[in-house]
Amino acid sequence: MSETPKDILENIIVQDMDEAWAELANRRYVDLITGKVKGVTWDEIKKEIQGGFEIAKINVFSCGK
Secondary structure, three states: OOOOHHHHHHHHHHHHHHHHHHHHHHHHHHHHHOOOOOOOOHHHHHHHHHHHHHHHHHHHHHOOO
């Protein structure tokens, strides 16, 4: 089965993206283990998101008063 130029280009792009993501992941990992950044748990993220929604509800419902 021969590849078309489009297939070849798609493979190159995907490979480049995979390499870019791997490099980014490695930099983020190094930042975490060296203490440059602080890790955040999924529970902390969910609480922050849910808290933001609660604030938005309060702001929306209190606008007409």
